[in-house]
Amino acid sequence: MGEHPATGPLLLRQVRYQNKLFLRNPFSAFFALAFPMMFLLLFGSLNGNERLAVRGGIRFAQFLTPGLLAFAVISTCYTGLAVGVAMSRDLGILKRFRGTPLPTGLYVAGRILSAVWFSLVSAVLMVAVGVGLFDVRIIWRMLPAAVVTLLLGAACFCALGLAVAALIPNGEAAPVVANFTFLPVAFVSDLFFPTDNAPAWVAVVGGVFPVKHFALALEDTFNPFVSGSGFRWGHLAVIAVWGAAAAVVAVQRFQWEPRATVGARPRRQPTS
Amino acid sequence: MAAIRVEGLRKTYGEVEAVAGIDFEVAEGECFALLGPNGAGKTTTVEILEGYRRRSAGEVEVLGFDPERGERAFRERIGIVLQSAGIDRELSVHEIVTLFGSYYPHPRDAAEVIDLVGLGDKRTARTRTLSGGQQRRLDLALGIVGDPDLLFLDEPTTGFDPSARRRSWELVESLRDLGKTILLTTHYMDEAQNLADRVAIIAAGRIVAEGSPETLGGRDVAEAEISFRLPPGAGLADLPRELGDGLRQDEDRVLLRSVAPTRDLYALTGWAVARGAELEALAVTRPSLEDVYLRLTGASRG
Numbered sequence A: 001m002g003e004h005p006a007t008g009p010l011l012l013r014q015v016r017y018q019n020k021l022f023l024r025n026p027f028s029a030f031f032a033l034a035f036p037m038m039f040l041l042l043f044g045s046l047n048g049n050e051r052l053a054v055r056g057g058i059r060f061a062q063f064l065t066p067g068l069l070a071f072a073v074i075s076t077c078y079t080g081l082a083v084g085v086a087m088s089r090d091l092g093i094l095k096r097f098r099g100t101p102l103p104t105g106l107y108v109a110g111r112i113l114s115a116v117w118f119s120l121v122s123a124v125l126m127v128a129v130g131v132g133l134f135d136v137r138i139i140w141r142m143l144p145a146a147v148v149t150l151l152l153g154a155a156c157f158c159a160l161g162l163a164v165a166a167l168i169p170n171g172e173a174a175p176v177v178a179n180f181t182f183l184p185v186a187f188v189s190d191l192f193f194p195t196d197n198a199p200a201w202v203a204v205v206g207g208v209f210p211v212k213h214f215a216l217a218l219e220d221t222f223n224p225f226v227s228g229s230g231f232r233w234g235h236l237a238v239i240a241v242w243g244a245a246a247a248v249v250a251v252q253r254f255q256w257e258p259r260a261t262v263g264a265r266p267r268r269q270p271t272s
Numbered sequence B: 001m002a003a004i005r006v007e008g009l010r011k012t013y014g015e016v017e018a019v020a021g022i023d024f025e026v027a028e029g030e031c032f033a034l035l036g037p038n039g040a041g042k043t044t045t046v047e048i049l050e051g052y053r054r055r056s057a058g059e060v061e062v063l064g065f066d067p068e069r070g071e072r073a074f075r076e077r078i079g080i081v082l083q084s085a086g087i088d089r090e091l092s093v094h095e096i097v098t099l100f101g102s103y104y105p106h107p108r109d110a111a112e113v114i115d116l117v118g119l120g121d122k123r124t125a126r127t128r129t130l131s132g133g134q135q136r137r138l139d140l141a142l143g144i145v146g147d148p149d150l151l152f153l154d155e156p157t158t159g160f161d162p163s164a165r166r167r168s169w170e171l172v173e174s175l176r177d178l179g180k181t182i183l184l185t186t187h188y189m190d191e192a193q194n195l196a197d198r199v200a201i202i203a204a205g206r207i208v209a210e211g212s213p214e215t216l217g218g219r220d221v222a223e224a225e226i227s228f229r230l231p232p233g234a235g236l237a238d239l240p241r242e243l244g245d246g247l248r249q250d251e252d253r254v255l256l257r258s259v260a261p262t263r264d265l266y267a268l269t270g271w272a273v274a275r276g277a278e279l280e281a282l283a284v285t286r287p288s289l290e291d292v293y294l295r296l297t298g299a300s301r302g
Helices: A007-024 A028-049 A060-090 A093-098 A103-132 A140-167 A173-188 A200-208 A210-219 A233-253 B042-050 B093-101 B112-118 B134-144 B162-177 B189-195 B261-275 B291-297
Strands: B002-013 B016-027 B029-036 B058-064 B078-079 B150-154 B181-186 B198-203 B206-211 B225-229 B247-250 B253-258 B283-285
Touching: A007 A028, A007 A060, A007 A103, A007 B042, A007 B093, A028 A103, A060 A093, A060 A103, A060 A140, A060 A173, A060 A210, A060 B058, A093 A103, A093 A173, A140 A233, A173 A210, A200 A210, A210 A233, A210 B189, B002 B042, B016 B042, B016 B181, B016 B198, B016 B206, B029 B042, B029 B078, B029 B189, B042 B058, B042 B150, B042 B181, B058 B078, B078 B134, B093 B112, B093 B134, B112 B134, B134 B162, B162 B189, B162 B206, B181 B189, B189 B291, B206 B291, B225 B261, B253 B261
Parallel strands: B029 B181, B029 B198, B078 B150, B150 B181
Antiparallel strands: B002 B016, B002 B058, B198 B206, B225 B253, B225 B283, B247 B253
16 A cells, blocks of 8 residues: 655644634634633723732733733633533544544644644734733743743643543533633633732642743743743743643543443443 | 454443354455344444454454554555544535545545535535435545545445435445445345345344345245135135145235245145135245344344
8 A cells, every 4th residue: 555644734734624613613713812802902991001019010911911811822722622622522523533544643733733823823913902002012032931931831731621621521511621620720820910919828729720820921021020031940840740741641531432422322432 | 355354253341242252254345234223233343343442352354454453554444434423513525525535545536525425516515504314425425535445334324315325325336346345234124135245134242144135044945925815705724735734814814834835826826716716915925134134133023
């Protein structure tokens, strides 16, 4: 038999296919792109020019834009993948792919890269709006740190999304589980407002999860009172550890077939 | 060389034995049907051969591969039409067939495949707008777009209207004419009879009969049944003695099991002609595939 189809074009095709699905599904596009943008326009218009009492007295819009960037990345990568993969599995779409010669890694990579791509699109749009409407300044010396932080965060939350998809029993539970794990944590994680003066337990709870580390690392790259190149290695390390642990779970527990099939016949897939 | 070889295959789920030790071979270029009621173990068997499930015991070889290992080279040579599988609702027919074709080294032309399954006028339609039967034909298109040597069809025409089903049969026949090997599961007897070179009847995880549709269950040598209505004024006792004791009365009909129907008919019709009577509803039948199937699978007529 002939050679396998080349990996590069296959991967590109998978990304384009996922992108197409993303854009044709109004819900995914709304939550990943429109929702964070709406927050930015709303909060930015309300009090974008106020100066915070913390973080060197940074203007609110300068703090909020990277915070909502982190929010957009998490919505797209974590919530988007957890719900999307669990639904595809429930509908038997993953099972159909399993029967083709497409390598598993390429299917998953297509989904991850598509989510990262829309994270970047969302980031560019939001920074553009922040700069255009709310006088947000891009701090060029810290831009490399911002991009690296964004990409590492996107990777970590993709892994977490895949891990959640692998662990939850069915697709209907996916939006519930994803939102109930993310939203409460979001409010103690400096995405929308700083928690620098909040009670100690808020700092403890927030410090456990990767959301706050991601938010702080990203926000510092937009803070003019921060000196140096803006790499927050401590935060980045926590994000990397969470991502790696999630990746292990996702790989070990990945399921191609619906967990509980409707019908009389038991169809449990042995874990391999 | 056999395209599929199965020996002593077993699959258990906890206490339940879904497949209880089956053996069969499918030759290259053959169309082989697994016929059986729901829950007989057809889909479990096929999904083991497709590489979806691990077997509990036994030997399986498909195109020289062990399907359990799920090699890419193996998947490049098979086509799968699952009993139920999802599809992305927001892609068009052409987009999804093209996408799946790109996974194979020598795919068929997407437009040609779409025409072949009769979805030519739905090429640009989103899959969510397709009817159930049309989605099933799209399943078939995705199964053959990789130009597989071996095609698995798990109940491919369930829910089809008669013309769509006739069309799918023609497609399957054309694939067989191209030398493709086909493994089909169905619970439609006419489907097995029309498409398959050989049929295995499977019930409760075991193969209970195997053969060509004509010879299955000894149909070709089985006793014929002669049936007719008794002429007015005649009783069973009036019938010629040569007919023997295989006679039975079922309401107003007489049934006769006969190993020599020509001789028995001669005696019977001679008797009727001599009486000047006409035998109403005279018929000679051999057991149909359906009779064999119902007898072997232990089901009773409703």
